[in-house]
Amino acid sequence: MTLRAVTLAAFAALISAAPATAAPATAFSDLPGWAQENHAAALAAFRGSCGVAAEPQMARVCGLAKAAGPLAEAEARRFFEDNFRLDAAAGSGTLTAYFAPEYEARRAPQGEFTAPVRPKPADLADAGPYADRTAIEARPATDALAWMKPEELFLLQVQGSGTLRFPDGRRLKALYAATNGRPYLAIGGPMRSQGLLPGEVSADSIRAWLATHRGPQAQAVMQLNPRYAFFKLAPDDGRPPSGSAHVPLPAGRAIAIDTAFHAMGELLWIDADRPVLPGAKPTYRRLALSLDTGAAIRGPVRADLYLGEGEAAGDEAGRVHHRLRLYRLTPR
Template sequence: MSSRIELSELPGWANENHDIAFEAWRAVCSAIRDPVAADLCFRARSVGEIMPGDGRIFLEREFQAERVGAEGVLTGYFAPVYAARRAQDSEFSTPVRPRPSDLTLAPDGRASRSSDGAPYPDRARIEALQESAPLAWMRPEEHFFLQIQGSGVLVFEDGQRIKALYAAHNGLPFVGIANPMRERGLLARDNTSGDSIRAWLAANRGPVADELMRLNPRFVFFRLAPDDGRPPAGAAGAPLPAGRAIAIDPAFHRYGDLLWLDGEAPMLAGAFPRYRRLVTALDTGGAIKGEVRADLYIGQGDVAGVEAGRIRHTLMMWRLVPRP
């Protein structure tokens, strides 16, 4: 068994807003799969309204912490709000595609066209196909980022807001384009934030930007739903609390795990110097692979997008475990 420490020994624990962290956790802790921790969730929800300091008392009384792996990487994501159109024009030229009827799931978990397990087409081949019933039309670079984030809100020309929710993907691996842009000298090494990449793609809209985006073969399909104003739900089925939820690799963590993040040494210009906070594992993503790997959900809209796009920090993680 890994050696455990008291929560008070975690780096930065004293500066955490424990009550807010506690409230965020107990609002989503129904996602917990571990029976012992699920019982703690029930007890936390039975407490009712808390007084200042009660959150810290509960957490320190019921949990200890154990280190997870060595060093890893912290990134960020958000729920974008993008303009969309119901008809195609020269600016809004990319269709938002629904899940195709011929996209099935093969026994190995990869998306395939038929029962023989043939891989589904990559991004370039899908984009070459005419979409007969698009859900909406978007700017190419914003559609690309909607696919990376996995969901968002579309605002149409009449002001109507509709949620675009993840429906499926083509089963191919996610490949980021930040490294190729650095290697080609298109952006400075410390300036490959999400906002900088999106701005470059918009300024170079057309064949040049299309070629870069097609370096990522993964293609995401969507479904539309009314915008109820609530946060998006993660893979665990629970709404994502801004700043308090992470996407993880489910091969190493369980949904509902309570984790302490210590992210420092940012690689990108303009980033916050450090992220130390208590979060819940509620989501996953195609680029989130490994034990010490977390994607922090920042929130919805442009401000959240700017912050999320600048997060690439060295990460240390601890898992909170119920006391024996």
Template structure:
């Protein structure tokens, strides 16, 4: 989310810190968007810093390789006996609305449904141990720990009409934006998309964030709502979905519709590269304070990230936002993963620690989302839920953790690629 939040992106040494400094855009957009080439590169001009300014941050490190998953016994799953697996069953049933179409998953999903709405913890534990095999995920060097970040569903202030503080548009998908599935032409480029616009018979890159701001009312895209704070809106785009609270107290849920095809660039990194903030202050709160203190430079800050997310209005619901699997995310029980190594929808046991602490957080989760910065087998983005408290937890989370993917007996996980 969203997902990412996110879709995110992970969406202190914090997830918001990671999102902003490591370029983690939590946008629930499988397949991953690209722009000018499968390597996800673009012409250097759109969104570049002004002349005389340092370049935006160095490129993120190469994504980690993965080792072959290893089937293990339940006794090796750290913290398995300390969690209540019954609390993960609602999220599993959400996954089963998709997974039950697959022959390997249907018996498991039928058995989960037969447990009833509120089974005892012991019955739920027996169900998982009977029907699943835990597979330990590792890195290429066989190490078992990887990065665990967090993301959330923002709630921002907005209005249906423009006026007063509500001056920042939340756009729907533009009518003139082309989306080309490269895999339709080149099968080896499956899951890659090209976004652009048609000009004189040629497909050109779609407008960058800065170009979109200059076009304003000339952009052929519906304005869904008007936000009161540009930084809040920016973070909502990073997370990929959220809620907009109207002046009458009602809320409108919006979700990811598309993206302009330009690569995400971290504005936190940009502020550090400019010498405006030290690394340890480039958090969500630090960026907001800088923006409040430097209103004249706000466009410069925002345009350092050429990526721009378009939204769609979602039906009113008390459920979580939809993740990449297409089902609602469950606060505290859903994670974003790299689907090359963890099948979407599968249960995953996560052994990590709570944000900025050494307190164990060992919990059965469901892999229901993805994110553009969630790369590698031992890599997860923990969904904390909606609102500022969830945002605070997500903003502090940058922990190490171990992961076991649970698969129906007889089903093997995808191998390393």
């Protein structure tokens, strides 16, 4: 898949905020957080994923990194500073985050497990819009791969992939297979404007409201988003999920970007501050690789940071909605 090909705006992208602007750095030493970065860990992530880059100069630097092998902190920092120059993207934008969730599932409809995990339809073409969410959900699910709670299936579609856990202890990965080609609409804004969430609008509050109002009311809200994702199931091999670049996503070091402005395998410095949501970390400043895409990730200064798998990653991801300054590391 693309872990993020579905919406790929993690839970935090269910809401919106207008970023402010800030003056860009002009050298590595000027980057907020550069001195505190774990350059050795960043180089390890770069060495493991840089092969997806098609640009010849990046391929050359990738070869140097692989030949050098693991480096100590000071040497790793020097590697980046010697082999790259810093190019700031104009303006500021938004950083959100996503993760690979784990949900309970059933083999057949049972109790609150009423939402089918649908495979890619045989009549779904590679281009052009397909039926919208409302029409798809009205169809019989005779070929369902599994059954989930409706709000959790919706959020799985937002994330793009995850792990399903069955009562017998078996675990299967739900992997992105396709979408219906419809535009993605974040439901947080409409829920706020309709007064459904009078307090904080966050991933947790959206999920809680959908669960509490499970049935026609929640279904009507979820159907505001016409985009629908289809899945395929595979054994849980314990490996991290893969993104659009078809390599495992290193947690905390991979971002989804807009390919109209960034190439797969680019090395970027994210400088994110001014969180919108309570309980969020104040800053995210680190090196990351563009290894994924997302329907809601649009613009030159827009990124979605992959934080890993499981509940803790999900809790953190749901609070990430920060003002972003983005820098490309261009090979010298």
